[in-house]
Amino acid sequence: MTLDGLAKGIVGKVTVVGGTGSFRRRLMELGLLPGTQVARTGSAPLGDPLSFLVRGAVVCLRRDDARLVEVVVAG
Amino acid sequence: MARVLLLGTPNSGKSTLFNALTGGAARTANFPGTTVDIEQATARIADMEVTFLDVPGAFSLAPRSPEEQVASKALLGEPSPDVVVIVLDAPRLQRSLYLASQILDLGLPTVVAVNLMDEAKAVGRPADVDGLKAALGCPVVGTSARSGEGVDALRTAIGAQLMARTPSRPVPWPLPPAAAQDLDEVAKLVPDEGAGRKRVWAQLALLSGTDLGRPAAFVDDAVARRTRARQSGRDLDSELIGARYAWVESLVPTPVVDPAKPSRSDVIDRVLLHPLWGGLSFVVVMSFVFWLLFAGAEPLVALVEAGVGGVASLATAAFDELGEGEGVLLARNFVVDGLIAGVGGVVIFLPQVALLFGLIAVLEDVGYLARAAHWMDRILRSAGLPGAAFVPLLSGFACAVPAILATRTMPRFRDRLLTMLTIPLTSCSARLPVYTLVIAALVPAQNSWSRPLALGAMYALSTVVTLVATVVLGRFVLRGQASSELIELPPYRAPVASHVARAIVGRVSDFVNEAGRIIVVASVVLWALLAFPRQEADVLVPPDEAAALVAAGADVETLVAQRQLEQSYGGRLGKALEPAIAPLGMDWQIGVGLVGAFAAREVFVATLAIVHGVSGDDVEGDLAARLAPDLSVPAGASIMVFFALSMQCLSTLAVLRKETGGWRWPAAVFAWMTVLAWCASWVTFHGLGALLA
Structure with missing residues (x-):
């Protein structure tokens, strides 16, 4: 599944960081790398962007961008 | 003098630490070759004069925005800093260690400050300062800049490093x-x-x-x-x-994600980012900001006005002592109507500029600004802008000059440019005196409900046109998707007074330097346009006419002033403009006002006062009363619409030129906004005329 599908309060583990260019690089520089734990913390009042907890920080991503990151939910 | 550079990730409390180290007496300077601010302050450390430099926060030395580029250049460019202070974000240690590892590779004398120790302890992830010291091989100090904890130890460590100059040790990162x-x-x-x-x-x-x-x-x-x-x-x-x-x-171990244990900020966000309560609180917060911007600034503006008025009457009195010769009169007018009025036109903005940036700084410190951008992303994206454009656009309602400067945080130039091009359409506070004057002339009853309604309509018009213009420009001129949003929601924190004060002082001096000079010069030029050529009083009003007026008990001097203005260069310019603006229901007097408004929009009121020979204590009230009989509703509305949409601000054009690197964009903005304003005024004048006929 991709990051946008992660339900609120559920923890997932990143498997693939998609996307291109400086945006993808920045995602990884913020610590969103394969193997990193992510939790969905909420969303903006209009339902988009979504917010995620990554390495202790809350980072906001648009749904379209979150779709580029693949995650697995630890069983 | 030794130079100490502070570097760190955004929201690491770096600026607060900078204030604590230097005592807050910073001055902003533009980084060479760019328009991004770096702050400098001198402090004594171990009997040495040391210059501290604070650059914008960055996540990486590989920059993604003009602000981050400044951080990288300050570190890697010439002259190299003597000591680098890396400010780590203790609760989010891993991420700031990524940046730190890049900096440590350089081999510069380095001190590491682990800031926000108190916050890290509060979230149950205290930072291990000794462990870091052993691993990084350079001085490491734990600090909590807000409470001042550890700041003295940091100062000592910086002093020691200034003496020792031990190069940092590159970190052993295992590359394939x-x-x-x-x-x-x-x-x-x-x-x-x-x-x-x-x-x-x-x-x-x-x-x-x-x-x-x-x-x-x-x-x-x-x-x-x-x-x-x-x-x-x-x-x-x-x-x-x-x-x-x-x-x-x-x-450092990766913090364990435990969704069952929400932080204090998570709990607040449940309300402030709730679909319903979040929306309501957003409206409440923004309305409050807006109210404070107008109502809160009012007494200050009145104070400034009174001060300028006092200086002007002092100067007038001083000149009157000198006699009544034509030369003295001219010198007096130059000083009072040109110079003092010009400087007054600058300082009149200061309360609002200070208040706006103070409020923005408070909202930023508290952490609400990031939430507002997060909130607005969905809406602004449909107009082709990222959520980060929200604050500059909102600031535009106070003044376009600081608002344009506020776009610097946006990573992509296309987004920045699009925001800068539409900011002049937001209804800045200098338009307000024009609206109030015209509305006062159209609606004589002071307590009528239609006054605030008309004012509200002008703001609504400006907002709608701004959004539509953004969509149109974004779709057809500066094509492209809104850049990907990657904002961070920092924890909620109490605002820091020193940080707010610094933001206010920095932006106010920006405004005085960037816009102030132009406004003063333009006011003097404008004064000259309206004062020259001089003509003898008995030529302007022939003696027999004057005698007739005196016999009828009328005021000759006012008529002389009016005729003098009418035959001045400015008056001629207004008359030359008349054919262009007559279709909008405006006469040559309004034309002179438009010429004057180019220095600063609210000069329109003062110029009209001269044109109509109004002077005294309540210029605005008297002028509104003078205009009222001749001003029809369509003509008044047409004036307001024209002011709402036209690009009549030399300062904005000057700042646009500086920020876009040439006259091309300011010229384009001027051209298209003038055309837009003319067309909209025409439609208003004729539309309302037909409707009310």
Whole structure:
């Protein structure tokens, strides 16, 4: 599944960081790398962007961008 | 003088630490070759005069926005800082260690401050300062800049490092062999001294293809290597970044994500980002900001007005002592109507500019600004802008000049440009006196409900036109998707007084320097346009006419002033404009006002006062009463619409030129806004005319 599908309060583990260019690089520089734990913390009042907890920080991503990151939910 | 550079990730409390170290007496300066601010302050450390430099926060030395580029250039450019202070974000330690690992590779004398120790303890992730000291091999000090804890120890450590100048130790990050080879090969081509510096440059080139304005042979090589790596199925970005994070993780454990244990900020966000309560609180917060911007500034503005008025009457009295000659009169008018009025036109903005930036700083400190941008992203994106454009656009309602400066935080130039081009359409506070004057003339009853309604309509018009213009410009002129949003929601915190004060002082001096000079010069030029050529009083009003007036008990001097203005260069310009503006229901007097408004919009009121020969204590009230009989509703509405949409502000054009690097965009904005304003006024005048007929 991709990051946008992660339900609120559920923890997932990143498997693939998609996307291109400086945006993808920045995602990884913020610590969103394969193997990193992510939790969905909420969303903006209009339902988009979504917010995620990554390495202790809350980072906001648009749904379209979150779709580029693949995650697995630890069983 | 020794130079100490502070670097750190955004929201790490770096600026608060800078204030604590220096006592807050900072002055802002533009970074050479850019428009981004760096702050400087001097302080004494261990009997040495030391210059502290604070640059914008950055997540990486490979920049993604003009602000981050400034941080990288300040670190890597010439002259090299004598000591680098890396400010780590204790609750989010891993991420700031990524940046730290890049900086430590340079081999510069370094001190590490682990800031926000108190916050880290509160969230149950206290930072291990001793462990970091052992691993990083340089002085490490734990600080909580807000409470001042550890600041003295940090100062001592900086002083010791200024004496010792021990180069930092590059961190051992385990790079895969192929990537290590790429890095080594590119590093060989870098024209710099020191193995560490070569490797940092090489890495920046491999990551982002950036040369930060240096000879670029190694960048070409790095770009070629990136392509080759991709073709052979390798991913250089994840190799380079992953290796650093592997080192970071070996040093500091990854915080365990526990969704069952919400932080204090999570709890607040449940309300403030709730679909319903979030929306309501957003409206409440923004309305409050707006109310404070107008109502809160009012007494200050009145105070400034009274001060300027006092200085003007003092000057008038001083000149009157000198006699009544034509030369004295001219000198008096130059000083009072040109110079003092010009300076007054600058200081009149200061309360609102100060209040706006104070409020923005408070909202930023508290953490609400990031939430507002997060909130607005969905709406602004449909207009082709990222959520980060929200604050500059909102600021535009106070003054376009600081608002344009506030776009610097946006990473993509296209987004910045689009925001800068539409900001002049937001209804700035200088338009307010024009609206109030015209509305007062159209609606004589002071307590009528239609006054605030008319004012509200003008703001609504401006907002709608701004959004529509953004969509149109974004779709057809500056094509492109809104850039990907990557904002961070910092924890909620109490605002820091020193930070707010610094933001206010910095922006106010920006405004005085950038816009102030132009406004003063323009006011003087305008005064000259309206004062020359001089004509004898008995030519303007022939003696027999004057005698008739005196007999009828009328005021001759006012008529002389009016006729003098009518035959001045400004008056002639107004008359020359008349054919162009007559279709909008405006006469030549309004034309003179438009010429005057170009210096600053609210000068319109003062100019009209001269044209109509109104003077005294309540210029605005008297002028409204004078205008009322001749001003029809369609003509008044047409004036307001014209002011709402036209680009009549020299200061804005000057700032636009500076920020876009040429006259091309300001000229385009001027042209299209003038056309837009003319057409909209025409429609208003004739539409309302037909409707009310």
